[in-house]
Amino acid sequence: xxxxxxxxxxxxxxxxxxxxGETIKAESGAMVASSPTIDIESKxxxxxxxALSRKLLTGEKFFFQTLRASRGAGxxxxxxxxxxxxxxxxxxxxxxxxxxKDGFLAGSESIKIESQMQSLSRGLLGxxxxxxxxxxxxGSLIVNSFGAIHKIELKPxxxxxxxxxHLVAWSGTTSYHIERAASGWVASFTSGEGFVxxxxxxxxxxxxxxxxxSFGAWVRQFIPVSE
Amino acid sequence: MxxxxxxxxxxxxxxxxxxxxxxxxxxxxxSANGLTVRFDEGHGLGELDLPFRxxxxxxxxxxxxxxVVRWGSAPSAQTVYLKDSSLIRAFRSSAPPELVNALDAxxxxxxxxxxxxxxxxxxxxxTIGALMMGIWFSMDLLVGWAVDRxxxxxxxxxxxxxxxxxxxxxxxxxxxxxxxxxxEITERLIAHIPVNPYTFEIAVVESEVVNAFALPGxxxxxxxxxxxxAENAEEVAGVLSHELNHVLERHALQRIVKQLGLVTVVGIIxxxxxxxxxxMRQIGVELLSLKFxxxxxxEADLTGLQLLHRSRIDPSGMVTFFQRLTKNxxxxxxxxxxxxxxxARAQRLEAExxxxxxxxAEPFTFKWNTVQDALRPVAVKG
Numbered sequence: 144x145x146x147x148x149x150x151x152x153x154x155x156x157x158x159x160x161x162x163x164g165e166t167i168k169a170e171s172g173a174m175v176a177s178s179p180t181i182d183i184e185s186k187x188x189x190x191x192x193x194a195l196s197r198k199l200l201t202g203e204k205f206f207f208q209t210l211r212a213s214r215g216a217g218x219x220x221x222x223x224x225x226x227x228x229x230x231x232x233x234x235x236x237x238x239x240x241x242x243x244k245d246g247f248l249a250g251s252e253s254i255k256i257e258s259q260m261q262s263l264s265r266g267l268l269g270x271x272x273x274x275x276x277x278x279x280x281x282g283s284l285i286v287n288s289f290g291a292i293h294k295i296e297l298k299p300x301x302x303x304x305x306x307x308x309h310l311v312a313w314s315g316t317t318s319y320h321i322e323r324a325a326s327g328w329v330a331s332f333t334s335g336e337g338f339v340x341x342x343x344x345x346x347x348x349x350x351x352x353x354x355x356x357s358f359g360a361w362v363r364q365f366i367p368v369s370e
Numbered sequence: 371m372x373x374x375x376x377x378x379x380x381x382x383x384x385x386x387x388x389x390x391x392x393x394x395x396x397x398x399x400x401s402a403n404g405l406t407v408r409f410d411e412g413h414g415l416g417e418l419d420l421p422f423r424x425x426x427x428x429x430x431x432x433x434x435x436x437x438v439v440r441w442g443s444a445p446s447a448q449t450v451y452l453k454d455s456s457l458i459r460a461f462r463s464s465a466p467p468e469l470v471n472a473l474d475a476x477x478x479x480x481x482x483x484x485x486x487x488x489x490x491x492x493x494x495x496x497t498i499g500a501l502m503m504g505i506w507f508s509m510d511l512l513v514g515w516a517v518d519r520x521x522x523x524x525x526x527x528x529x530x531x532x533x534x535x536x537x538x539x540x541x542x543x544x545x546x547x548x549x550x551x552x553x554e555i556t557e558r559l560i561a562h563i564p565v566n567p568y569t570f571e572i573a574v575v576e577s578e579v580v581n582a583f584a585l586p587g588x589x590x591x592x593x594x595x596x597x598x599x600a601e602n603a604e605e606v607a608g609v610l611s612h613e614l615n616h617v618l619e620r621h622a623l624q625r626i627v628k629q630l631g632l633v634t635v636v637g638i639i640x641x642x643x644x645x646x647x648x649x650m651r652q653i654g655v656e657l658l659s660l661k662f663x664x665x666x667x668x669e670a671d672l673t674g675l676q677l678l679h680r681s682r683i684d685p686s687g688m689v690t691f692f693q694r695l696t697k698n699x700x701x702x703x704x705x706x707x708x709x710x711x712x713x714a715r716a717q718r719l720e721a722e723x724x725x726x727x728x729x730x731a732e733p734f735t736f737k738w739n740t741v742q743d744a745l746r747p748v749a750v751k752g
Contacts, residue, residue, distance in 0.1 A: 237383050237395050237453070241432060296391035299449050314392060316383065316451050318432050345385035345449070347392055 144251050144283055148229050149220075155229045156222045157285055159249070161212035168256070169208045169221055169249035177210065178217025184209040207256075223248050223287035227351060230292050232312075236281040239315035243275055245289075245355070246311045251282025277315075286312050290353030297344025305340045308354045317346035380410070381457060386448040398450055400460045405439065407450060422466050427473050434480040437461065437473070509628065517623045522567055522587075525623060529587030533571070536591065542573040547744040548597055549574050551736045555607045555683075556590070558734075559614055562680040568617060572610075580695065584613040586622040598745050600691060603734050607681075608688025611674040619673065621666040671715070675722050682732040689719045 145160040259277040288311045319342045383393030399406040404421040430438035437452040568588035577593040600606045678685040
């Protein structure tokens with residue numbers, strides 16, 4: 144699977160070249176265009192129950208799209224719904240990534256996608272919900288963000304604090320816990336941050352430069368209230 | 371020599387300040403003396419032989435499910451993250467006791483954290499469950515409490531608007547023996563209600579549907595078809611007594627409050643009665659189709675029987691009327707659909723009647739067949 148990110152920036156698209164017989168998984172609805180040799184199937188990743196749990200728990204789509212170059216080599220153009228950057232990560236079979244529910248765009252056939260329950264405090268306060276996607280295996284993983292993606296590299300025991308709704312993906316070797324942004328409860332909320340995630344290395348954390356929730360609230364004020 | 375037994379693909383990630391933050395894939399092998407960490411050629415890192423005495427262990431990763439083995443001191447410290455369970459087992463079986471103890475202590479901490487998480491989830495689920503159960507079971511109590519706080523003139527206003535709406539579509543019969551008879555029955559019943567805050571208003575409405583209903587605030591509607599169907603005045607008295615008791619027990623209000631839900635209940639209790647007024651009027655229109663619950667029916671049955679008894683009207687009319695309607699059912703008897711006469715209900719009523727002390731019934735001043743004659747369509751002379 145060869146890939147290239149077109150129009151990097153706010154409105155990118157990813158072109159994936161598939162050799163004959165090759166398959167990729169993509170978020171349902173992600174395909175923009177493709178060669179006529181590509182067949183689209185929808186597939187319940189992880190079986191019916193797996194798909195159901197993913198749908199119910201993470202809010203991810205019930206079906207993933209499977210794009211198969213069944214009638215010869217070809218290319219596929221994929222794009223996310225929201226404006227924002229796309230990054231490709233190469234999974235080596237050892238590194239695992241946790242991806243927040245809207246972050247997954249596509250991946251090689253060989254990667255494994257599971258939904259994973261977080262602890263109560265992380266689920267309630269972490270901003271990604273109670274369930275996140277755990278992606279492992281060997282192959283390419285394509286994630287998308289809202290806004291630009293920024294990569295934070297953490298050395299062993301290095302710490303970094305991230306506002307909870309800016310998380311996109313983080314490696315499985317990092318750990319994090321939720322804490323108040325300021326020392327007092329009132330200051331935590333009046334500062335506009337509320338809760339933050341304190342990450343501890345080693346590993347990488349991908350964050351997005353915009354907060355989807357805040358953007359939604361900002362847009363809402365311009366929407367006329369219907370009677 | 372080591373390369374012959376080396377695993378074909380890396381099985382661990384090695385981290386240090388100099389290595390990439392995603393970790394460098396490496397081959398970890400466990401021997402009786404310690405750990406061998408070998409990097410792929412090209413990294414120039416070669417092979418590290420680490421005796422157990424230089425190693426320390428901890429748990430790492432998001433879910434603390436990885437074994438972190440550390441060596442060296444601060445600036446040049448290195449760690450490997452082991453995830454493979456067979457590798458972790460091999461490490462545990464070869465490591466000296468102090469390392470194994472540290473490993474077990476770490477594992478115990480992880481298990482404690484996990485069980486704490488599970489407990490937290492359990493408590494959260496149980497709390498939500500208990501709260502929902504609590505609301506469900508205290509609903510009747512809450513509804514009763516809220517209904518008690520609705521002033522009587524409010525109830526009257528709600529009932530009146532629904533009553534007027536209904537009378538616009540179905541004009542009331544103004545005079546005639548039927549109206550006189552219904553008036554007399556009602557007056558007799560009302561006179562024997564011990565505590566009556568209501569001013570009852572009864573309307574006889576021309577209709578082919580066998581029905582009668584009560585609205586909150588004391589508005590009662592009797593359809594002419596019901597009067598035609600009744601064999602004697604006692605049967606009509608039975609129906610009216612039942613309906614009056616729906617009003618006295620404020621059943622309709624209870625239903626409304628229950629339907630509007632907890633938010634309204636809270637609103638009434640804390641005193642948001644002004645905002646509620648508009649909503650209540652709208653609900654009033656819906657009242658006409660309101661059905662009473664089974665417990666409310668039983669309550670109205672029993673209090674109805676007692677009222678009949680106090681009014682010296684034969685209470686068995688209530689049972690016979692229900693039963694005859696059920697037996698002769700041929701559709702169009704709307705009252706039955708809201709007041710189904712089950713065998714259990716008839717039995718309960720009869721048992722209740724037998725328990726009442728026998729008193730001589732006082733006859734009505736009107737003749738029932740005169741009432742029925744007046745209701746029959748006047749034969750057109752041809």
